[in-house]
Each structure stands twice: as C-alpha cells, then as structure tokens.
Amino acid sequence: MTALAPLARIHSPPRNAMQSGRANTGGWLLEYAPTPQALDPLMGWVGRGDTRNQVRLHFPTLEAAVAFAEARGISYEVAPPPAERPIKPKVYADNFRYGRTENWSH
Template structure:
C-alpha cells in the first residue's frame, strides 16, 4: 500500500484502567489502519503481519493538529469524537469520617 493512500484514525487517548488519575487522557492519537490482514506464524502461533505502520502511534495536543498533519501528507483520516462524560466527583476529606451528625453507617 502506498503512503499517499494511507488511512489513519484520530482518536483521544482513553483513561488508564490501571489508575484512577486522568494524566495523559487529553492527548489525541493518530494510528494507521492495518495495511494487510494478520496471519498466524507457523512456528509460534502468534498473529503478525509485514505491515510496520501498525506499530506507529503519533501523539498530538488537539484533534485539529492531528487532522492537519494527516491532510498535509495526503492521508485519508477519520476523527473519532469521544462522548462527553461528566465527571460527578465529590471532593472528600478523611475528617468527614469523624464529623458530628454523620448519617452514614460506620463501616468498622
């Protein structure tokens, strides 16, 4: 597949499932579409292909910057807009466990 007809996907990096923080979740990623189907290696049984573009991920601060980069190189791109998720997080303090007039049950 020639580089001029390359298809890329632009999407926002998801929040890590391993931690509760949102660091790095604001970045936009540009990833290449697979150029050829994966096939099983006869020796190891692992899937793989000769397409090295699948290993490349570019990071951008905004979707517009990623789209401009792809357009400047003549690549076809699609932007996956993430759904708006409202974080309903209440700030808590350790001292609230001992406050007077607490209505919640004590857990221990």
C-alpha cells in the first residue's frame, strides 16, 4: 500500500466580515485537505488519526507557499485571490450634510 501525497489548498484569505479596511489580508495560507473520518472501535467516537487538518501555514507570498509545497512533495491547488472591491471612504459629518439626497438611516 502506497501513501498518497497529501493534497493542500493554497489561497489568499478574504478579509474578516468585521474588518472595514485591508489590514492583514495580504498573505497566503496553505491548508491540507480533510481526510476521511474513522470510527474508533473501542469508544465509538468519530475522529481522524491525521493532525494535518489542524495545520494552517501562513506565507507572505504565493511563490513562498508554492516553494514550500514543492520542496516537501505536497500536491497542491492554488485558488485565485478574492476580488478587491473599492473601499468608499465614509465621514460621519456626511449624515448631516446640507443638500443630502439619500434617505436618513435613523
């Protein structure tokens, strides 16, 4: 029985939903694909004997993540980075601006 090379996904994580800016969104992650769960014969619990599912490796560039995977023989797939939407600057004083055309939000 031959062991297959572990499959990994390299992607750039999107920004957090609680985040309004672009801070901490420039890196790349390498995450291993989940392995099938197995039933423990003694206790009956479901689990995995592989701890790679818990590993998330952070890299500053895509090239560094790919080089890491190739150096260790990890088969990988690269997901395209999320589309960047422009951030519209908001000013609190605009809520009370004269000649405002938008509806009041409160």
